[in-house]
Amino acid sequence: MAEAMRIGQWGHNTATEAFEDELATFLDVPDVVAVSSCTAALHIGLLLAGVGPGNEVIVPSQTFCATVQAILMTGAQPRFIDINANTLAVDSAAVQAAITPNTGAVIPVLYGGRAIDLTEIKSELDRRGIAVVEDAAHAFGSRLGDKRVGATGMLTCFSFGPIKNLTCGEGGALIPRNPAEADTARALRLLGVTQSQATRIRTTSYHVDSAGWRYHLSAVHAAIGRVQLAGFASIETTRQRLWRAYARELADLERVALIDLDIEHTVPFNCVVRVLADRDKVFETLRNRGIGVGVHYPPNHTQPAFRQWHRPLPVTETTARQIVSLPFHPAMTEHDITHVVSELRTALTDSRSNSIPSSRR
Ligand SMILES: Cc1ncc(COP(=O)(O)O)c(C=O)c1O
Missing domain, CATH: 3.90.1150.10 (Aspartate Aminotransferase, domain 1)
Structure with missing residues (x-):
């Protein structure tokens, strides 16, 4: 926190980038994109998955309303599915039964922090071009087998809200599947601007290449997250x-x-x-x-x-x-x-x- 204050730029700055690097090391993933909330991460994750008007997104009804609002923000529609009474989570059979020609993505909600294994239907999802965007708001630190949630090859969205496993006060993160997605996600979270903050402050102009949102994680919030992650x-x-x-x-x-x-x-x-x-x-x-x-x-x-x-x-x-x-x-x-x-x-x-x-x- 003191470091963020000393640098003086309290918005997106090097403290945010340091937090992203530390999260990537902890999760054992190549890249992490820090954002202002899990809702923002879900919105960007769905856009990366190509979800938009005309699509349905399979989602359990048993989740915080933020998951559903993120679907509506893309212009797509939720297709609600049922859960297992013992885990309050979806399983592969319920997801599979809800697939239609309009399905753009599935959002498994990792209720209470428990990881969800959809490997049984992975080849069908891949064949149909249906992405999995995990709502891991509850699940920072949890594991699927010997990998941390976030490191299993899906688009994963974490919340660092006030009561979450790891908190920044408010905040979130998206785990992209490849470097191209990471670049797109970084532009989408900063109003469509493609240059990094470090580059921007040294030049006389910047490029806005797409629509974008004000979804970045401030250095002050990142500083809180860095202390939490260390402990x-x-x-x-x-x-x-x-x-x-x-x-x-x-x-x-x-x-x-x-x-x-x-x-x-x-x-x-x-x-x-x-x-x-x-x-x-x-x-x-x-x-x-x-x-x-x-x-x-x-x-x-x-x-x-x-x-x-x-x-x-x-x-x-x-x-x-x-x-x-x-x-x-x-x-x-x-x-x-x-x-x-x-x-x-x-x-x-x-x-x-x-x-x-x-x-x-
Ligand atoms: C299951 C679930 N999804 C999404 C969210 C949204 O997270 P955020 O508040 O970081 O946007 C929450 C927040 O409580 C949640 O519990």
Whole structure:
């Protein structure tokens, strides 16, 4: 941060480029394009995939609305698909069943940080020219086999928002598939200007070769990300330890199912359970007792703005009425987790007694 301040150019500058190089080393990829958000990365990723008006993009309804808005920004339309109830993620069969002649891309959402393996249908996707643009907003640091997410040959989009595995305050990154995509992505994130900042400040002009957006990552945000990345080994082990602590504490709780994150390979973003009781009542009791629970996410196919793309998605609709995100942050202790689970136990008992008709109480 002090370095970014000292250089004095707080927008895109050498601190941003240093952050990109450090991310590339960490992920073991040739190139990283830092941007202002994962939404921006998804928008650029879809454009690199050639997605535009007339295309459909296959996407789970169970995601943050940003994923869907990025599709609409290209002029394409979302084709919502269902998820697996245990992982809240899509699988190859669901993706394959949704392919049509108009499919331009697939966005697998790496829910909770868990990687998604689409190798089973890779040759079909390649044959049809359908790109995979991973929404890895939750998944920085996670692995597919022995590779980090981002290093498996797809267009991958990370979020470095305030509560993400690695944060810049706000920010994101796109992993391109080749050097040409990296160059195009760098122009698209800087209003279509092709010269780097370093070149631009030494010349009397610059070239605007295409449409573009103001999507660059500022040096101030990059400076925060560089500090986070230097300490990521500790973030990774702490998040895994806390998630495992939740798994132990929740093991004997009836009417609660923990979402399976494949913890050996995952840097968990959250800890989500399905409550097989009156979820809204349990949620309200926990909130009233000061436990910061949330719901990630209300499904997109039922949102007013996306209703024209509604289709029946039975698993999404059922799990959406069950899910609760428990408090999850690296600053928590195992004692905090014991407390949360004890409050959840009480809330479940209350929900049961409250469900008895008042005449019989
Ligand atoms: C699944 C998912 N996709 C995309 C985004 C958008 O990320 P950003 O806020 O960096 O644009 C988020 C943010 O929370 C997210 O959770």
